[in-house]
Amino acid sequence: xxxxxxxxxxxxxxxxxxxxxxxxxxxxxxxxxxxxxxxxxxxxxxxxxxxxxxxxxxxxxxxxxxxxxxxxxxxxxxxxxxxxxxxxxxxxxxxxxxxxxxxxxxxxxxxxxxxxxxxxxxxxxxxxxxxxxxxxxxxxxxxxxxxxxxxxxxxxxxxxxxxxxxxxxxxxxxxxxxxxxxxxxxxxxxxxxxxxxxxxxxxxxxxxxxxxxxxxxxxxxxxxxxxxxxxxxxxxxxxxxxxxxxxxxxxxxxxxxxxxxxxxxxxxxxxxxxxxxxxxxxxxxxxxxx
Ligand code: FE
Ligand code: FE
Ligand code: ZN
Numbered sequence: 001x002x003x004x005x006x007x008x009x010x011x012x013x014x015x016x017x018x019x020x021x022x023x024x025x026x027x028x029x030x031x032x033x034x035x036x037x038x039x040x041x042x043x044x045x046x047x048x049x050x051x052x053x054x055x056x057x058x059x060x061x062x063x064x065x066x067x068x069x070x071x072x073x074x075x076x077x078x079x080x081x082x083x084x085x086x087x088x089x090x091x092x093x094x095x096x097x098x099x100x101x102x103x104x105x106x107x108x109x110x111x112x113x114x115x116x117x118x119x120x121x122x123x124x125x126x127x128x129x130x131x132x133x134x135x136x137x138x139x140x141x142x143x144x145x146x147x148x149x150x151x152x153x154x155x156x157x158x159x160x161x162x163x164x165x166x167x168x169x170x171x172x173x174x175x176x177x178x179x180x181x182x183x184x185x186x187x188x189x190x191x192x193x194x195x196x197x198x199x200x201x202x203x204x205x206x207x208x209x210x211x212x213x214x215x216x217x218x219x220x221x222x223x224x225x226x227x228x229x230x231x232x233x234x235x236x237x238x239x240x241x242x243x244x245x246x247x248x249x250x251x252x253x254x255x256x257x258x259x260x261x262x263x264x265x266x267x268x269x270x271x272x273x274x275x276x277x278x279x280x281x282x283x284x285x286x287x288x289x290x
Pocket of ligand 1: 071107109143
């Protein structure tokens with residue numbers, strides 16, 4: 001069965017239950033959220049009562065909590081030492097929050113070395129990860145990056161260098177992002193080949209999540225600008241081939257495509273994906289209803 005969902009907003013008052021309700025409205029059977037704003041690290045305490053209600057609602061609707069993902073805020077940077085202690089302590093707290101929310105997977109950008117160089121960055125990242133993963137019930141998924149600026153994780157080799165240094169390998173995994181792969185220089189139109197290379201360098205068993213996004217830019221652009229499904233340089237047929245790939249059928253697929261005006265387009269995009277039919281008038285239709 002296709003496991004598909006999108007990014008949803010986690011709000012202080014509606015909490016995890018609110019995320020589940022939004023996802024059901026989108027026609028999704030999984031979802032991803034930040035436990036607060038992605039660009040800051042202010043976080044509210046978790047209401048256990050709300051979590052229990054959310055879990056009940058998920059069970060009623062065949063949403064497996066094991067497929068639900070939390071994304072760490074993107075300002076957390078383990079690669080550079082400047083705010084390193086803060087990053088480590090925030091991640092420890094974030095893992096605790098995930099445990100309270102019964103979430104198994106936490107997606108993390110490996111970080112940007114900002115002049116320190118790749119080797120030092122990889123040491124910093126793995127040291128930090130080993131510290132936060134000690135006694136963790138949560139698995140951290142390193143995301144494949146576009147290679148913007150000094151981002152670490154723009155190819156499978158760099159991610160493997162980090163994984164190599166992780167003590168408890170059952171607590172580390174990878175989240176692919178189709179826009180980032182494209183922008184980093186992988187030809188996602190030939191996804192069999194991408195998966196072959198991933199399997200050779202890292203191992204397919206590490207792949208636990210895929211962000212499904214089109215890209216505003218051509219292959220190897222190193223830009224990281226997401227586009228709506230079918231409206232970018234990757235295109236609908238290639239994305240469908242990835243979404244329905246036999247080897248990825250147990251891997252949750254998460255949309256992080258841009259809002260159309262103020263409108264989250266996930267209900268419409270998920271419908272298009274389920275029908276496997278591209279609607280080239282979709283964005284115009286959404287705009288006309290705004
Ligand atoms: Fe991300
Ligand atoms: Fe992503
Ligand atoms: Zn991105």
